[in-house]
Amino acid sequence: MSATVRSSVSFERLVELRLAVEAFHCDYADVLDRGDIEAWPDFFTDDGVYRVIARDNAEANMPLCLMLCEGKGMLKDRAYAIAHTEMYAPRYVQHQISLTRITGVDGAQIKAEANYAVFETLIDEPTRILQVGRYRDTFRLVNDRLLLADRLCVFDTVVVPNCVVFPV
Amino acid sequence: MSATVRSSVSFERLVELRLAVEAFHCDYADVLDRGDIEAWPDFFTDDGVYRVIARDNAEANMPLCLMLCEGKGMLKDRAYAIAHTEMYAPRYVQHQISLTRITGVDGAQIKAEANYAVFETLIDEPTRILQVGRYRDTFRLVNDRLLLADRLCVFDTVVVPNCVVFPV
Amino acid sequence: MSATVRSSVSFERLVELRLAVEAFHCDYADVLDRGDIEAWPDFFTDDGVYRVIARDNAEANMPLCLMLCEGKGMLKDRAYAIAHTEMYAPRYVQHQISLTRITGVDGAQIKAEANYAVFETLIDEPTRILQVGRYRDTFRLVNDRLLLADRLCVFDTVVVPNCVVFPV
Numbered sequence: 052m053s054a055t056v057r058s059s060v061s062f063e064r065l066v067e068l069r070l071a072v073e074a075f076h077c078d079y080a081d082v083l084d085r086g087d088i089e090a091w092p093d094f095f096t097d098d099g100v101y102r103v104i105a106r107d108n109a110e111a112n113m114p115l116c117l118m119l120c121e122g123k124g125m126l127k128d129r130a131y132a133i134a135h136t137e138m139y140a141p142r143y144v145q146h147q148i149s150l151t152r153i154t155g156v157d158g159a160q161i162k163a164e165a166n167y168a169v170f171e172t173l174i175d176e177p178t179r180i181l182q183v184g185r186y187r188d189t190f191r192l193v194n195d196r197l198l199l200a201d202r203l204c205v206f207d208t209v210v211v212p213n214c215v216v217f218p219v
Numbered sequence: 220m221s222a223t224v225r226s227s228v229s230f231e232r233l234v235e236l237r238l239a240v241e242a243f244h245c246d247y248a249d250v251l252d253r254g255d256i257e258a259w260p261d262f263f264t265d266d267g268v269y270r271v272i273a274r275d276n277a278e279a280n281m282p283l284c285l286m287l288c289e290g291k292g293m294l295k296d297r298a299y300a301i302a303h304t305e306m307y308a309p310r311y312v313q314h315q316i317s318l319t320r321i322t323g324v325d326g327a328q329i330k331a332e333a334n335y336a337v338f339e340t341l342i343d344e345p346t347r348i349l350q351v352g353r354y355r356d357t358f359r360l361v362n363d364r365l366l367l368a369d370r371l372c373v374f375d376t377v378v379v380p381n382c383v384v385f386p387v
Numbered sequence: 388m389s390a391t392v393r394s395s396v397s398f399e400r401l402v403e404l405r406l407a408v409e410a411f412h413c414d415y416a417d418v419l420d421r422g423d424i425e426a427w428p429d430f431f432t433d434d435g436v437y438r439v440i441a442r443d444n445a446e447a448n449m450p451l452c453l454m455l456c457e458g459k460g461m462l463k464d465r466a467y468a469i470a471h472t473e474m475y476a477p478r479y480v481q482h483q484i485s486l487t488r489i490t491g492v493d494g495a496q497i498k499a500e501a502n503y504a505v506f507e508t509l510i511d512e513p514t515r516i517l518q519v520g521r522y523r524d525t526f527r528l529v530n531d532r533l534l535l536a537d538r539l540c541v542f543d544t545v546v547v548p549n550c551v552v553f554p555v
Contacts, residue, residue, distance in 0.1 A: 238405075242405075242488065244486060246488075248486050248502065249500075252521070313520070314486065315483055315485050315486070338504065338543070340543040340545065343545075343546060346518070346519050346543060346544040347516070
């Protein structure tokens with residue numbers, strides 16, 4: 052957490068928010084790891100934005116994303132497509148998410164970051180690293196529930212192993 | 220944590236339990252990562268059950284496990300065999316465990332889940348992913364100490380890289 | 388946490404320290420993952436020691452380290468060399484750090500351990516495991532801020548994949 056955040060919010064409040072965001076990550080990863088892709092859009096606000104972008108693009112301020120969904124309509128469309136129309140080999144994904152930290156608090160809006168590693172397992176193949184990266188999140192508290200107003204997934208794994216089927 | 224759990228247990232209590240379960244994971248992983256296999260059965264109740272099962276078997280409700288120990292006697296027997304009678308190439312294992320969440324509380328019984336990744340290093344080989352999976356645990360509070368009444372390890376890594384020597 | 392620690396420090400205090408150490412890990416990993424290597428020495432006390440040692444050496448009490456910096460002068464020298472004089476292929480690193488636990492508290496000095504996995508991505512190559520290991524840390528509270536008096540990184544990954552450019 053930055054010095055700025057530290058000065059305006061108490062350590063206790065930051066810890067409380069961090070624990071809440073970590074609980075969010077649990078729920079989010081669980082839905083994706085179980086393959087329940089159609090429950091995934093419910094983690095976002097109605098105007099929620101989801102982007103998966105290569106780190107070199109992000110650092111060069113280039114806008115091209117591997118995935119981009121603006122608003123719940125696009126999120127639901129994406130989820131429906133993955134569940135019902137896209138063709139891909141069956142696979143399991145598993146998330147490790149650690150190092151969650153709160154980087155900003157502004158009323159009901161919370162900014163946070165965390166490192167993620169997604170492991171992918173295709174039938175008859177060893178588990179491999181699909182992608183490692185960093186979530187740069189903006190959460191909004193809606194009816195006491197954290198929702199993503201913006202999730203930017205900045206990934207190091209510039210060489211995509213074949214394809215990224217599911218959101219990370 | 221599910222809506223059901225949320226309604227019956229306070230957020231503070233869930234956080235407290237989560238922190239306690241995370242401390243348990245630390246101790247458990249430390250024992251295995253140090254290779255102190257004969258201390259491993261002490262994490263279980265006398266009637267504790269330990270199973271390692273492939274995810275496709277678990278999801279199809281098929282019972283075949285990669286490892287199965289029912290009760291402390293079998294756990295100790297397994298640990299003794301690994302420490303003293305089995306032959307295998309020397310290796311290090313290391314655990315990453317994240318995304319711990321409490322999924323149920325019923326008196327002294329606590330249900331929890333977490334994602335694990337186990338990395339294995341053989342002499343003169345690069346570190347590889349041995350197994351990624353999910354702990355589905357039932358803990359029991361015995362004399363203020365958490366013990367495993369049931370640990371089900373559901374793994375994604377269906378193709379076992381040669382063999383799984385140690386419990387995960 | 389060991390039984391000794393438990394008896395002398397309250398569970399609440401241990402949790403508080405663990406959350407603080409976890410926050411430290413976040414800041415530390417963020418600096419390295421962003422490649423801001425010259426900010427890295429600021430995580431140490433003036434007499435801080437940093438060592439990266441293979442697990443077989445550590446367990447045999449052999450002193451040879453892959454990296455060794457004694458005092459802030461050497462830490463800064465190392466950081467400067469990496470930033471300005473060494474030649475290496477561009478790369479991203481990413482940390483996963485989990486299973487943090489407090490192993491000792493003695494006034495302003497805190498001993499802690501955690502498992503780390505560092506993933507490395509070279510341009511045009513898939514992400515690979517650079518190193519998995521365990522931090523064995525001694526922190527000192529200086530002006531309410533945790534600083535490393537000693538970080539020993541004991542790594543399992545005895546076969547170094549080409550080279551380890553950055554500290555872990």
